[in-house]
Structure formats: structure tokens, C-alpha cells
Amino acid sequence: MTSAAREGSPDSRAAFQVDLHGVVDLLARHLYSSPRVYLRELLQNGVDALTARRLLPGLAAPEGGGRILLTPCADGSLEVRDDGVGLTGAEAVELLATIGRSSKRDADLGAGREEFLGQFGIGLLSAFMVAETIELVSRSARQPDAAPVRWLGHADGRYELGEISPDDPDVPTGGGSLVRLHPRRDMEHWLAAETVVALAEDVGGLLPVPVLVATTLEDGSPVQRRVSATALPWSPSATAPAAREQGLVAYAERTLGFTPLARIDLDLPLAGLTGVAYVLPGALAPTSTAHHRVYLRRMLLSSSVPDLLPPWAFFVRCVVDVAALRPTASREGLYDDEVLVATRDALGRQVRAWLLATLAEPSPLATTFLRTHHLAVRALALQDDEMLDLATQVLPFESTLGPTTLADAAERLAGERLLFTTDLEEFRRLAPVASAQGLLLVNGGYVYDDDLLTRVAARFPAWRLARVTADDVAHTLEEVEPLRELEVTEALTGATAALTSADCEVVLRRFEPTSLPALLLRDAEGDHARAAAATVAAADDLWGGIVAGLTAPAKPRRLVLNDDNTTVRALLAGAPGPVRDAGVHALYVTSLLASGRPLNDGESRLLDGALRTLLDGALAAPTTTDPAAPPREGDAR
Numbered sequence: 097m098t099s100a101a102r103e104g105s106p107d108s109r110a111a112f113q114v115d116l117h118g119v120v121d122l123l124a125r126h127l128y129s130s131p132r133v134y135l136r137e138l139l140q141n142g143v144d145a146l147t148a149r150r151l152l153p154g155l156a157a158p159e160g161g162g163r164i165l166l167t168p169c170a171d172g173s174l175e176v177r178d179d180g181v182g183l184t185g186a187e188a189v190e191l192l193a194t195i196g197r198s199s200k201r202d203a204d205l206g207a208g209r210e211e212f213l214g215q216f217g218i219g220l221l222s223a224f225m226v227a228e229t230i231e232l233v234s235r236s237a238r239q240p241d242a243a244p245v246r247w248l249g250h251a252d253g254r255y256e257l258g259e260i261s262p263d264d265p266d267v268p269t270g271g272g273s274l275v276r277l278h279p280r281r282d283m284e285h286w287l288a289a290e291t292v293v294a295l296a297e298d299v300g301g302l303l304p305v306p307v308l309v310a311t312t313l314e315d316g317s318p319v320q321r322r323v324s325a326t327a328l329p330w331s332p333s334a335t336a337p338a339a340r341e342q343g344l345v346a347y348a349e350r351t352l353g354f355t356p357l358a359r360i361d362l363d364l365p366l367a368g369l370t371g372v373a374y375v376l377p378g379a380l381a382p383t384s385t386a387h388h389r390v391y392l393r394r395m396l397l398s399s400s401v402p403d404l405l406p407p408w409a410f411f412v413r414c415v416v417d418v419a420a421l422r423p424t425a426s427r428e429g430l431y432d433d434e435v436l437v438a439t440r441d442a443l444g445r446q447v448r449a450w451l452l453a454t455l456a457e458p459s460p461l462a463t464t465f466l467r468t469h470h471l472a473v474r475a476l477a478l479q480d481d482e483m484l485d486l487a488t489q490v491l492p493f494e495s496t497l498g499p500t501t502l503a504d505a506a507e508r509l510a511g512e513r514l515l516f517t518t519d520l521e522e523f524r525r526l527a528p529v530a531s532a533q534g535l536l537l538v539n540g541g542y543v544y545d546d547d548l549l550t551r552v553a554a555r556f557p558a559w560r561l562a563r564v565t566a567d568d569v570a571h572t573l574e575e576v577e578p579l580r581e582l583e584v585t586e587a588l589t590g591a592t593a594a595l596t597s598a599d600c601e602v603v604l605r606r607f608e609p610t611s612l613p614a615l616l617l618r619d620a621e622g623d624h625a626r627a628a629a630a631t632v633a634a635a636d637d638l639w640g641g642i643v644a645g646l647t648a649p650a651k652p653r654r655l656v657l658n659d660d661n662t663t664v665r666a667l668l669a670g671a672p673g674p675v676r677d678a679g680v681h682a683l684y685v686t687s688l689l690a691s692g693r694p695l696n697d698g699e700s701r702l703l704d705g706a707l708r709t710l711l712d713g714a715l716a717a718p719t720t721t722d723p724a725a726p727p728r729e730g731d732a733r
């Protein structure tokens with residue numbers, strides 16, 4: 097066999113060359129999103145060491161049951177002591193000097209993977225984000241006679257390991273470990289006392305073991321402050337329900353930063369999950385992603401885990417402790433596996449059950465919830481028949497006759513068509529006239545309403561839900577007398593001509609409120625064209641021509657002038673010319689403005705031109721003064 101063939105042969109064996117410096121840098125500085133995770137990894141190793149000591153058969157429990165003590169030192173270093181299982185020299189060589197090696201997957205050293213927080217064998221390296229060196233002094237609780245060891249790891253990948261005297265003051269007397277971090281330059285603040293306390297409270301606040309921080313009081317006396325709670329805030333405790341409720345609200349205020357509208361207990365024994373879903377006090381856009389605070393075996397995984405609940409549940413923020421979900425290697429998120437999918441579905445069902453129960457009966461909470469989170473109800477009703485039925489009973493829709501539910505509106509209409517608009521602008525334009533004529537019109541202009549109303553229409557055909565057309569409104573307006581119609585034919589034709597560029601025809605009707613000079617109807621779907629053709633066909637010979645003249649050719653917009661309005665009457669009585677056209681333009685644009693939408697460039701220019709013409713006309717007109725009137729204050733004498 098040639099040497100080339102030997103080198104390339106599948107039989108040849110060679111280990112990868114690893115650039116330790118690069119790997120340490122990659123893991124410590126690029127896997128994790130922030131240096132703050134270093135403390136979590138250290139706490140986690142301490143908790144796991146205590147767990148291993150508790151679980152391994154034949155080991156004596158540490159004095160006082162075991163604790164983790166954090167000591168920010170005067171020289172800028174940080175010490176983390178635990179009373180855990182500790183390491184022998186041989187274990188230290190194997191576990192600390194090999195990246196990716198973890199005792200927590202080891203049948204001999206670990207008592208079962210699911211009991212431990214760590215598993216990847218890389219967490220300790222995260223300390224290199226803030227430390228130049230990591231020192232670990234350990235004494236094995238499994239082999240108390242073995243010599244204690246000191247391991248010193250450098251950020252460039254070098255390490256030193258050696259046995260030390262049992263009398264060395266760093267050696268944990270009853271077995272356990274001391275980890276000491278020496279800060280990197282410019283990273284000193286991460287090891288400062290206030291930062292350590294804040295981080296320990298945040299990530300380790302719910303740990304089941306005592307986590308203490310050694311600090312000094314104002315008078316300089318040393319004190320050990322416990323930062324971990326004794327129980328989960330939501331666990332059913334001996335305290336009265338009112339006290340538990342208060343505690344949970346206080347917890348939300350402290351950790352999530354808001355006072356919840358309500359809370360929903362979450363319990364999923366199969367996933368080892370307990371927790372609380374807090375209902376947000378304010379509305380959020382349905383497109384916003386909800387982030388949740390997730391603890392894994394009572395260690396904070398992340399305060400911004402997405403996808404724990406279905407997307408429609410954007411109105412809650414959860415705090416949960418879970419055992420069965422898998423963390424990603426950075427431990428900053430959850431692995432998106434089938435367990436997470438099943439958990440999400442099950443949690444969604446619990447939130448949904450609360451929602452159905454809360455909304456089924458009228459209550460102040462139901463009212464506030466609907467006012468604040470109606471979009472969530474709409475979102476869920478789109479995919480859930482039971483919620484859809486409930487939504488028709490409880491979800492208030494804006495209507496021309498005040499807020500109403502769809503069920504109430506249908507009952508009131510007693511078989512008449514239930515008309516709705518599908519955009520807010522249309523509703524605003526039509527509402528004043530529709531309500532003055534007693535026409536019940538529902539605003540279906542919110543997000544999801546289009547689809548929601550389509551679903552309601554299919555589920556409740558007897559309600560005869562239909563999108564309002566221009567003719568539905570036009571038919572409620574009173575026709576003007578035929579003679580009056582004849583009298584203004586020229587003015588209306590002129591007005592339509594003035595609005596050629598807007599593709600809008602002008603017609604005359606009488607309607608309430610008389611203060612409203614004009615109403616703009618849109619007929620995007622061509623209903624008007626069909627209605628006009630039908631009207632012409634039905635009209636008798638005498639009036640057919642006039643009606644045809646008024647309605648054809650059909651245009652997508654109709655400006656309906658109100659003959660009961662004095663401004664309109666003055667306009668129609670005016671002589672043809674630029675001033676009358678300007679009046680028509682001004683009425684057209686103000687009708688557009690009634691929808692609340694901003695004007696586009698062309699419409700703004702139309703209004704500007706109209707106002708200028710009207711102003712020029714008014715200023716050019718001779719002022720009439722009464723010679724007998726007394727001079728006003730400020731008049732020139």
C-alpha cells in the first residue's frame with residue numbers, strides 16, 4: 097500500500113487537532129448571549145454537586161444539610177463554595193480538563209441524568225467570559241481520604257492541576273468545592289457584590305437549596321444573606337388563600353414588572369410543570385410575541401422563552417417550573433421537540449378553560465378582560481367553535497345603536513339582515529346617517545373580524561349576516577320630490593363633472609341629521625351598478641329617463657348631498673362656475689375626512705384649491721356696511 101493510499105485510507109486513525117484557545121473563546125463568548133450566565137452555571141454546578149452527594153449511596157449528608165455560599169472578595173475575585181460531592185484528583189483530570197465531559201451523564205459518578213441541571217460538560221467554561229482564571233479547589237466526599245486538589249484553568253486553554261495539603265485554608269473541610277474566579281480586565285463589575293446579589297436572586301431565587309451571599313452591613317460587620325426562597329411562590333402552602341394571592345401578585349410585580357388583571361394556575365404533572373399564567377393589565381398587539389419566565393428544576397432558564405403557549409394566548413405571561421423540557425446547550429431556551437409541542441397544547445387548554453369559565457358569567461373581571469383583551473378572544477374564536485359561540489354572546493361590537501353582541505343584534509333584528517362593515521373608515525362614514533335612520537350597522541373593522549364574521553355567518557345562517565353595501569344605506573335615505581329633482585338636475589350634473597377626477601357621482605337625498613351636508617358611499621363591488629340598472633328597468637317611462645340620468649354611468653363612489661341641509665341648498669342654488677365647483681370639492685373632501693383616514697396628496701390638493709377659490713371669492717366680494725350702524729371699537733374714525 098502506498099503512503100498516499102495509507103493516509104487516505106478509511107482505516108487510518110487520527111484525532112482532530114483542537115485549538116483550545118479558540119474552543120474556549122467560542123464556547124465562553126459566542127454560545128451564551130450575555131456574561132451574566134456565568135453565575136447561573138456556577139450555581140448550577142453547586143446544586144448538582146449537592147444533589148450528587150444526596151443521591152449517591154452511602155455518603156454522609158453535609159453539616160447543616162448543605163448550602164452554596166457566594167463571597168465577593170475585596171481583591172475583586174469571587175468565591176463560590178458548595179458542600180457537594182467534590183472531586184478527586186483523577187476525576188478533576190477527567191472532568192475539568194476535557195471539554196464536553198460531564199459527570200452528569202456518567203453512570204458511576206452521576207445517579208441519573210434527569211436529576212441534574214447540567215449535562216453538556218461546557219458550563220464551567222462560561223466563567224471565562226468574566227474571568228482570566230478559574231480556580232477549583234475540591235475535596236471528594238466519596239473518598240474523604242483522597243488528597244484535595246487544586247485545578248487552575250486559564251482562558252487560553254492551559255491548566256495546572258495538583259494535589260494540595262488538607263490543611264490549605266481553601267479546602268472545604270467536610271467535602272465539597274470552592275470555585276474562585278479572578279476577573280478579566282474590564283469585567284470586574286460582573287464579580288462585584290451588588291451584581292452577584294442581583295444575579296443570584298434572579299437566577300437562583302427559587303432554588304431548593306440555601307444560596308447565601310456573604311456581604312457586609314453598613315457598619316462593616318459581615319453577614320450572610322439568603323437569596324433563595326424556601327418554596328415556590330405558587331405552591332399550595334399553609335398560608336390562607338388571600339395571603340397566597342397577595343404573594344403571587346407581589347411576585348409578578350417584582351419579577352415581571354406589572355400588576356396582573358388575573359392569574360391562572362398551571363399544573364401539568366406529566367411534564368413536571370407547575371406555575372402561573374398572569375393576565376396582562378393592558379392590551380398588546382396580537383402580532384407581539386409573548387415571552388415567559390421558565391425555571392428548569394427551579395433554576396432560571398430564561399425570562400424570555402417564546403412558544404410556551406399557543407399564539408392566541410398573547411395576553412398572558414407565564415412563570416413556570418418544569419422538569420421534563422429540554423434546554424438548549426446555552427440553557428437560554430427550550431429545545432423545540434414533541435414534548436414542548438405537547439406541553440404547549442396542554443397549557444393552551446388550561447388557559448382556554450379559564451377563559452371560557454371567566455367569560456361564561458357576567459362579572460367585573462369578564463367586562464375588564466373583554467375590554468382589554470377582546471383581540472385574544474377574537475383570535476381564539478377563529479379556530480375554536482365553543483369560543484366562537486361564546487364570543488357571539490359576550491363580545492361587544494361597536495354598532496350604530498351602541499355596543500352590542502352579535503346575538504343581541506340578531507335578536508333585535510328578528511330575521512332582518514344583520515349588516516356589518518369590514519373596515520373602520522366605512523363604519524365611521526356611514527354611522528351618523530345609519531344611526532339617524534335607525535339602521536343597525538355593526539363595525540366589523542377590527543383585526544380578525546372579517547374572518548370571524550364569515551365564521552359566524554356560516555354557523556348562524558338564520559342571523560343573515562351580510563356586509564353592508566352602498567345601496568343598503570342609500571335605500572334608507574328619502575328621495576327628493578320629482579319637481580325638486582328636476583330643478584337641480586343641472587347643478588347635480590355639474591357637481592358630478594366637478595368630481596370626475598375622483599370618479600364620483602353626486603346625487604341628492606333627504607336625511608337625518610340635517611346638520612350633515614353630505615355622505616360619501618363607496619361601491620367597490622359594483623352593487624350600485626346592478627341596483628341602478630334594476631331601478632331604471634323598474635321605473636316608468638316618465639321618470640325612467642331622470643333616474644337613468646342620475647344613476648348612470650355607475651361610478652364607484654357616490655356623494656349623497658342632503659337636501660335638508662342649508663349649505664347644500666345654497667350650493668345648489670348657486671350659479672355654475674369655479675366657486676360652486678369649489679363648494680362641491682370641499683363637501684367631497686370633508687365627507688372623506690369623516691372616515692378618520694388621512695387625506696392623500698391629490699385629496700389634500702383638492703381641498704387646498706377649493707378653500708383658496710372660496711376665500712378669493714369671499715375676499716373679492718364687496719363688503720356691505722350699514723351706514724347707520726355705530727362705529728365698532730377699533731374702527732378707524
Ligand SMILES: Nc1ncnc2c1ncn2[C@@H]1O[C@H](COP(=O)(O)OP(=O)(O)OP(=O)(O)O)[C@@H](O)[C@H]1O
Pocket residue numbers: 137140141142145178180181182183191192197198199200213214215216217218219220221272273275
Ligand atoms: N462545584 C463542583 N463540584 C463538583 N464537580 C464539579 C463542580 N463544578 C464542575 N464539576 C465537574 O465538572 C464537570 C464539568 O462541569 P461543566 O459545568 O463544564 O458542565 P456540566 O455541569 O456537566 O454540564 P453543562 O454544560 O450542562 O453545565 C461537571 O460534570 C462536574 O463533574
